Amino acid sequence: xxxxxxxxxxxxxxxxxxxxxxxxxxxIIVATLLANGNHKxxxxxxxxxxxxLAKLLTHLGAEIQFNENxxxxxxxxxxxxxxxxxxxxxxxxxxxxxxxxxxxxxARVSLPGGCAIGVRPVDIHxxxxxxxxxxxxxxxxxxxxxxxxxxxxxxxxDMPTVGGTENIIMTACLAKGTTVIENAAREPEIIDLVGAxxxxxxxxxxxxxxxxxxxxxxxxxxxxxxxxxxxxxxGTFMVAAGITGGDIFINNCPIKYMGATIDKLRETGxxxxxxxxxxxxxxxxxxxxxxxxxxxxPGFPTDMQAQMMAxxxxxxGTSIIRETIFENRFIHVAxxxxxxxxxKVEHDTAIIGGVKKLKGATVMATDLRASASxxxxxxxAEGKTTVLRVYHLDRGYDCLEEKLKLLGADIYRTSENNL
Ligand code: UD1
Numbered sequence: 001x002x003x004x005x006x007x008x009x010x011x012x013x014x015x016x017x018x019x020x021x022x023x024x025x026x027x028i029i030v031a032t033l034l035a036n037g038n039h040k041x042x043x044x045x046x047x048x049x050x051x052x053l054a055k056l057l058t059h060l061g062a063e064i065q066f067n068e069n070x071x072x073x074x075x076x077x078x079x080x081x082x083x084x085x086x087x088x089x090x091x092x093x094x095x096x097x098x099x100x101x102x103x104x105x106x107a108r109v110s111l112p113g114g115c116a117i118g119v120r121p122v123d124i125h126x127x128x129x130x131x132x133x134x135x136x137x138x139x140x141x142x143x144x145x146x147x148x149x150x151x152x153x154x155x156x157x158d159m160p161t162v163g164g165t166e167n168i169i170m171t172a173c174l175a176k177g178t179t180v181i182e183n184a185a186r187e188p189e190i191i192d193l194v195g196a197x198x199x200x201x202x203x204x205x206x207x208x209x210x211x212x213x214x215x216x217x218x219x220x221x222x223x224x225x226x227x228x229x230x231x232x233x234x235g236t237f238m239v240a241a242g243i244t245g246g247d248i249f250i251n252n253c254p255i256k257y258m259g260a261t262i263d264k265l266r267e268t269g270x271x272x273x274x275x276x277x278x279x280x281x282x283x284x285x286x287x288x289x290x291x292x293x294x295x296x297x298p299g300f301p302t303d304m305q306a307q308m309m310a311x312x313x314x315x316x317g318t319s320i321i322r323e324t325i326f327e328n329r330f331i332h333v334a335x336x337x338x339x340x341x342x343x344k345v346e347h348d349t350a351i352i353g354g355v356k357k358l359k360g361a362t363v364m365a366t367d368l369r370a371s372a373s374x375x376x377x378x379x380x381a382e383g384k385t386t387v388l389r390v391y392h393l394d395r396g397y398d399c400l401e402e403k404l405k406l407l408g409a410d411i412y413r414t415s416e417n418n419l
Contacts, residue, residue, distance in 0.1 A: 018233050
């Protein structure tokens with residue numbers, strides 16, 4: 001297994017470019033199932049989650065080529081089940097259920113099961129499909145969906161689930177009549193999915209607001225689309241500059257979708273300015289304490305919570321982070337504390353007593369964003385930090401350690417056997 005070794009203490013400098021968004025690319029790749037033909041998607045990041053989805057689509061009969069762009073040929077979709085091995089490792093695989101039942105009238109998809117950051121049910125996806133006329137059977141960990149005629153529906157979401165909103169939008173594109181989603185998720189990745197669906201001929205309005213309206217059409221065409229840059233990767237670089245007292249320029253930064261993240265980072269004292277199409281991030285290394293609550297977009301993203309905690313562990317004073325999206329997303333706390341942080345958790349709240357410095361240690365990544373927080377802490381910790389189980393990091397970051405190295409970090413990847 002790979003691990004990442006960091007010798008901390010280097011202040012980051014230079015320019016870095018953000019890759020395409022993982023969370024935008026995943027549903028857009030799934031959307032290819034809605035139409036027969038050759039689809040082209042550019043800006044797809046090279047990540048483990050993307051490769052897992054490519055494996056799933058190949059299993060369904062798609063032919064995929066992934067070099068600089070991704071090409072998906074869906075002429076020969078002839079399998080309609082998504083097995084546990086593929087859904088278990090990535091919850092977004094569950095998104096195939098809607099498009100499969102919409103285009104082929106049937107699907108059998110494994111329930112995702114639990115994951116490190118919480119229970120994460122799919123009850124809202126299922127309830128919404130039922131509202132559109134889909135028959136659902138749940139047996140032995142699999143959801144079997146079938147449908148003779150898919151019909152539009154008025155759907156109110158108990159919570160603005162991102163995946164749920166995406167699943168309903170894709171399904172409704174081929175349903176008879178109008179679907180209205182109320183309390184829909186407003187994430188930029190949903191706006192991007194709708195942009196991609198429009199290139200296929202879908203009739204959708206209201207994306208980016210809480211009410212989305214979809215007029216079903218009889219048939220969609222192959223898509224041709226470029227995904228937006230990754231706002232979480234961009235935010236991670238901002239924290240990397242902030243925590244190391246760095247001075248970096250970020251290229252391809254989706255600043256218009258990063259309001260809450262940028263506001264909070266500015267409150268900590270980091271200077272973030274747009275300059276000639278780049279985003280300049282400058283930090284003196286002195287960090288103010290702040291209070292943060294994760295919320296659905298446009299609130300502060302849960303996917304930036306662990307990175308923010310790494311930064312605040314070195315703040316002047318006590319910071320508070322409240323996690324309202326996932327019930328168990330503080331597993332990184334124990335590992336950050338091993339690096340010298342002083343963090344206590346009470347229910348959904350982390351109380352972070354700022355310390356003067358962190359000290360390198362061997363730590364273990366437990367989920368995707370937790371791994372990023374450990375790497376960020378390692379950049380500034382005194383001495384050597386070794387982050388084990390970085391396969392979590394590879395799920396969602398495209399060459400993170402190589403990009404950090406270009407910014408001057410002393411960081412490298414090796415096998416745990418070489419330690
Ligand atoms: C997506 C993102 C993930 C991000 C999350 C929240 C992708 C591939 N992943 O995940 O990175 O952290 O949004 O911004 O885009 N819920 C239910 N029932 C459901 C569906 C969700 O109770 O049927 C709950 C979940 O358990 C969770 C909350 O709703 O507590 C939000 O989940 P959701 O928005 O669905 O997240 P994902 O789409 O899985």
